[in-house]
Structure formats: structure tokens, C-alpha cells
Amino acid sequence: MDDVIVVGAGPTGLTAAVELARRGVPVRVLDAAEGPHRGSRAKGVQPRTLELLDQIGVADRLVSLGTFDLPIRTHAPDGSFSDRSRDPEPDTAPDPTTPWRSTLLVPQWRTEQVLRERLAEEGVEVEYVSRVAGLSQDDGGVDLVLEGDRRLRAAWVVGADGGTSVVRRQLGVGFLGETHEEVRLLLGDAEIDGLDRDHWHMWSAEGPLIGTGSAFFALCPLPAASTWQIQIAHADPDLRATPALLTELVDALHPRVRVRRVEVVSDWRLNVRMVEDYRVGRVFLAGDAAHVHSPAGAMGMNTGIGDAVNLAWKLAAVLRGADPSLLASYADERLPVAAHVLGLSSELTGRAITARTADQVRDAGGLGISYGTGERGPGPAAGDRAPDAPLVGGGSVFLRRREADWTVLAFGGAALAPPDLPAGSVQVLDADELAADETLRTAYAAVDGEVVVIRPDGYVWSRGQARTSSTGAKCSTTGNGS
Template sequence: MTQNSAVDVLISGAGAAGLTLAIELARRGVSFRLIEKFNDPFRGSRGKGIQPRTQEVFEDIGILNRIVALGGAYPRQREYRDDGSFSESDAVLHEEPTPAEPYHFPLMVPQFLTEGVMRERLLELGHRPDFGCELIGFEQDKEGVTARLKSQSGEEAIRVRWLVGADGGRCFVRHALDIGFPGKTLGVRAIVADVMLTGLDRDAWHRFGEGDMQRQIGLCPLAGTELFQIQGPIPLEGEIDLSAAGLTALVAERIGRDDIHVHSVSWASAFHMNARLADRYRLGRVFLAGDAAHTHPPTGGQGLNTSVQDAYNLGWKLAAVAGGAPDALLDSYEEERRPIAAAMLGLATSLLDALKRGDFRRGREVHQLDIGYPESSLALEKPERRSGLLAGDRAPDAPLTGAAGQPRRLFDLFKGAHWTLLGYEVGQVTVPPRPGLHIHRICQGGDVIDKGGHFREAYGLAPGDWMLVRPDGYVGAIVASAEAWALEDYLAHVGFEHDA
């Protein structure tokens, strides 16, 4: 077995979570290796909903416009009655964007297209996944992790500072650590299949037998492709024919029509729906992310989004500790993300119950814009705030004007791997600059001006207040001018050295 030189992070699993983490580390200059035991990328559409909060994440990492160009909006759902008549409705809540929330409806993008764009972005940053390379064992000590890998070229050992298991619900890493994965099987088995078919137009999500778990079936045109996705419950036991002929027969049986023909199947799966949550997300120098840490029923389109946001949270923290921040910063990953997954499990399960009753509507609760970390150890307020925006909340967007007269968005100021310190109506900067911290004054005479009052409306700061925004777009600290000294202790805690 060959022994390879150390890198900082080994990521096992090159799905959405692993790719997000790799991009986050790459744009911060942290060394890593991204491995995937399968020889080829995932080619299915399982996670096809990109929620508004994830769209904000994708804007930050530089792929949102490409994602939007490949996908599209969800079609209206067309619910057929037994006599062949139908009614139409919106499957997802449509609201107009606001200055604070620029993205307000989910996108439909098949997972294989999303992950393809993420691999392109990773390649732009100088990295690519190592397909056909499997993690087969590891041991950790106080200084790092020794991992054993297997590929076509043989076995090798690699020494890393941290290992992240992003290898899905059957996670090798979680099993090896003997971390519990409690939860329940939800008593629903279903199929999902990406197919070429004829007999239906592409302007609607065709749904039959709503509210009847024996007959229910949906056929949805997949944006950005010529494919349809077939979804429907199936018996808990028994073989299911997922061939083109088998799916054609299933559709005919469910809907009582013989004019819909499946010609080919590009990907198909039969699965039992589960709701499970790992007992812990960190054990020493090993972490879990994405489906390795939580598994949801697909209702509500939460799984891929929660996985991306896990990695988005973990990435900047690993980079900070790799650069010298206290190791305790990494404890905040589980502290912040595990309660979010627990809430998502409850939401997805309740949406599944609604689906059983024939209610397929989705509202703001799935958009993930209201997710935050107000109870986090990284949330600081001096003095404590009783209302409005709180430390730990998502930092809203706002249109601003640069001192040179050009329009700026607050998200433009946040974009990148840095922290952002905003002084609202402050006279001078009292916090010294340092690498990785961008400082802006929002006031007349500052470098950006809140001409429309949108920043004031969204943030509710008092003149003289300082607000520190984390690299992942959440508010870290809000302090009054008299309490600005507290920012120095906070910045030291997250890895900043004083740079006079």
C-alpha cells in the first residue's frame, strides 16, 4: 500500500454536499481531496428543487446564472379526475421578489445538471473529483486521520487533518464511527424514474389519482431536458419492473389510458421513505454532511438543499481552523446544522402526510429563507435585541448606491470567502482592518449609501451600530457603538489576528 502526502481535508462522496464543500475549500486555498466510489457521476434527477436560500448560496459561489439557464420554473400541476377532466393549480407559492429576498420561488433543475455545473465550477478552481476511488477504512488520532483508499490502481493510505463523510444515507463513515442513525421508516415505498415518453404535453405536471396511495402517480416534465420524471407510491413488498415496458404498463394501469408510452429509461429507483437523523455530526476529526447525517422523504424538496447548506456552513469553518482559528469553532457546525435537519425532518414528514391526502401545495415553509442560528454560540448582540433582525439570522439583501454613484447590492459586498463588517451611520472605523475582513460604512460620506432606505428597513440598526456578517451570509454580531470593543474578542474567536 502506498502512502501519499497529507492534505487538509478528505471528502468522501462527490454529490451535492461533497461538491459544495470542495468548492468552499478550493476558493479559500485549503488543500483537499474529493473522492467518489462510483466510476461515474450520478445521472438521476432525485433532488430537482433548488430553493430560494440555496439560490443565494449558488449566487455566492458563482453558479446561479448557469443553474437558472439550465433549469426553469415548476410547471402548474394538472390534476385529472376519473372522467378525464382536470383542474390546474400552482404547485409552489409564487411571490414577487423583494429587495431583501431577491429569489422567491423554487427552481426545477434535475440533480445531474446541478452537480454538473458544480463540477464545472470546481474545475475552474483547479480541482476535480476522483471517481472510482473508495474509502475502505480510517483511523484517527489527536493530530489527524489516516485513511485507506481503494481504486483501480490499487490501495493507498492518505494522511489528512480532517475527514468528511458526504457519502449518502448508507454512509460508510457513519457506520465505521458507530454513530446512531435513529428515526423511522415512514410506511411508504415509491418509484422515481427519468424517462422519454410520448402522449403528454410538457406544459404541466400531470397528476392522477391524487389522495389514493394505490393509484396515485405523477408525470412531470424535467426542465432543461426532454425527459419526464415519473413518481408514485408502490406496494411495500415485491419486485417492480422499472423497464420502459414495465413503466408503460404501470402508467396505463394507474390512469386507465393506453396512449402514454415510455420509450426509454435513463435512471430509475424504487425506495422506502425514511426520516432519520444522525446522533452527532462530529466525532473528533471526522464529520458527517448531507444525506450521511440526515435522510428525508422527498416531499418539499428539502434534501439536496439541506445538504448544500450543511457543506456551506462547514466549509468556511474548516478553512478558518486550518488557518489557525481555535478548534472549538468546528463544534458550532453540529450545534447549528443538526437542529435545522431535525426541523426539516418534521416538515418533510408533515408534507408527506398532506400528499397522502392529495394536497401537493408548497409555501414559504420550504424556501429555507427563515432558517437561522439565533441560539448559536457564534451569535453576539450587545445590547441584546428584542425584535427585528437578530444575530444568527440570514442577512437580507438590499439595494445600495456606491459613493461613485453606481448601484450596488448588499449581496455584492458579501460575495466571496470573507467576513463583512458594516457600520451604519458611523463616524469612523474603530475596528482595524485585517486580511479576510471587508469593512464598509453605510452613510453619507461612507463608501455605500442607503438612498432608498432598504437597508434600514431590513436591518433596523440604530445609528452607530456595527454588524458583522459571516462568510455564509448569516449575521454573526450586532453591537452598538459603545460596545464595539466586543468585536475584537469575537473576531479572535473565529480566527482573526489583530492587524494594526
């Protein structure tokens, strides 16, 4: 019997697998496809997701393969155009507490490639051509039936098999919401001549455009690649994506614009749906298997990666002996996030990217996601994101956090002893000795004698005054992030 089987090697499944494998959990990853997907779908990686990916050491690589800076050029039907920044906020510069503040543009296939490479470093390869067709479970484990009648059994299963999830259907979990037949996209990746690669080119019109009735036609050059992502909005249920149709529509934009080669094409229509629950027994749902919505705002993949990071450390802890009740917090924390994302993406659907407000963009960035339900103080409370800060010797809180599951920051003479925590490695840092400057104290609004416990996924678990007992130093903290 395997410890954990992850079904689906999209960004959600790959992230879950890396997070489990790096904690020493034996994990298998099954995918129905013949090999990696080639489509660029999610090309917006949000700042909070970069922070989560930084914990597994791949954010810098991803940043080196993407761009933060791609202005939008909006073309009018008369041939004139105007340029706008993608970001409505003038101040998106990083600061010592927040290394990334704007959305990275990088194609989804690249994000998946970087995650697969990281997974391979842990000795795990995706098992392609492994389609899960059936699932049942008992008190001791989960039985999976794969196409071809292969059978596997695991203690736990993560269903990250996308919007049409077989795992979700087999569990009988409802996928509540709506399908909008009239909101459709013809999608493709292609090599194109005749357009500069320094802009995300968009055409929008009130009425029919180039014969498809499209009111939104976007060509985005993909960084560190020769291809472009093409999105053509339409409302025609009979229109089918083919390389020939894509070529015809793009070529009609301007006499100079020509498609040289089509890499992939697909059809998409809007579904706004989410599950009633993220878990049935020993099986968890994550990513698109649990929630689907409009790509407006660039949040689908990002929410899936957030699910995976939230779930994986808890599952690893339970496999190392933590109380299984810890797993209940996965749904408690992530269901409200998914519900919020469904609302925000619906609000943004049909609105020009350049018409988004700074608040909406900030919201989509995920830096404000909090699992906290308790009292709020001046600094980050239990459940809030734990900010970064520079440490002596060129280090940072984020870099140090890679070295252990739990990081305890002890301020102003607080006891340097680990508090009781669910399973996992713990490091206790003398915050005053290690801080490179005042940023650490200020970012955490910490007072002398205070300890802040940071969870393995980078959220505050608890904070409070430390005390010493006759048997040795002990920490007593209030609140926890679950």
C-alpha cells in the first residue's frame, strides 16, 4: 500500500507531491495524459503563489523564465492604439517584507515543468497514461482502479484531476454552480509574425469583430518561448477550435499579422462551480477538481497551488503521528478562499484588464488571504500570512523557513524552547540576534518576550508571551491558525 497517491499532474497535483515528498512522504503521482500538457492556460502567477513556490525553492527559476512587465496595447477598429500598464497600482515595488507584489507572466506549461523538475529532485516521476476510473475506500485505505484494470491502494488520496474530476464524481461530491453557455473562449498557442513581443495586444469592440462576434481578442507573447497565447471570446456554441480557424481569425486582424505554426487549440466555456466539501474520508479534493471559475483575475491555478500547500503539510504531519483532526482544517480554511475567488472572478469577468481597480488586483494577488478567525492585534495574527524580513548575513525569514517545518520567532528575551506543535521539524530563532534591521520587529509588531510561531505553509500558527517554568523554558502562546 502506498502512503499517498496524487491523482493529476497539473500545477495542483505537482505542488502537493513536491510538498509531501520534500517532507519524506512516499508519494506517487498519476496522470491520464500521455505526457505533459503543452497549453499556456494559466499565465498569471500571483505574488502569494510566488511566496509559496519560494518555500520549495522554485520561485526564482520561475521568475527568470517569466516577466512582470508587459504593457497592454489596446487596438481600436480604426487602427489606432493606446498603451496601458497591466497594473493599476503605481506602487508594486517589492519591499523587505514582500518580495513580490505583482503578477508574474509565465505559461502554465512552464510552471508545471519547473514543478516536475523539482519533484524529480525528490526522486518522484509522474506516472503518465494512468487514468483513474474507479475509487472506493474503507477505514484503512483507498482503492483506485485504473484504466486497463490496474489496481492500487493508498492510505490517502489527493484528487487533483481537474474540473472534470473522476475522483470527485466517484466520491459523489456535488459540484454546485452554473454553466454559462454564452461565455466561451477559443484558445490557442501559436507562433505569429508581424506583431511586436513587447506588448500584450488586445482588440475589443462593442459589436461583432472579424466575423466571430468576438468582443475580446487577445494575443499575448509568452516569455522565454517563441509562441503566443491567443484568446478569442465568443458566444457561438457551434464554433469548434481548429488550427485552421485560429489561423484564419488571427490572419484577418491585420495584413502584416500571420500565424506561422499552431501549437495547441482548445475550446473553453464558463463554469462557475465549487464542491460542498473538500474531503470524504481518506480522499481530498484540490484545485480545479474542487472549484472552477472564470480565468478573469488569474486565480484558478493560484488557488489550486494554495490548496495543495495547505493540505500537504497537514497530511505529512498526520503521517508522522499528528492528531488526524488537523486534517479537518483543510476544508475549513480553503472552502472560504474558493468561495471568495469564485465571487471575485465573476465580478471581473467581461471587464477589461485595464479597468480593474487596485483593490481587485491586490485581492487576486492573494497576499491578503488569511485563515484567522480570532482576535486581531497590531501585527499578523494567528491565520495571517507571515511576512518576510532580512536576517543577518544576507538571509531572510523566507529563506530560513525552508530549513524546518515550523519556525518560532522569539523576540526580546523570550524563551528559546519549542512549544507543543503537531509533528514536524521545529527551529526556534532568536529574532533580535538574527534580525538584520528593524524590519522583523516592525513587520510582526512584536513586543519583548513575545513568540510568533509560523506554520509550515507560511501562516502564523500562534503568537503570545513566553514564560519559563521550573522544569525549563516553555512557550505559552494564544490562538492557532487552524
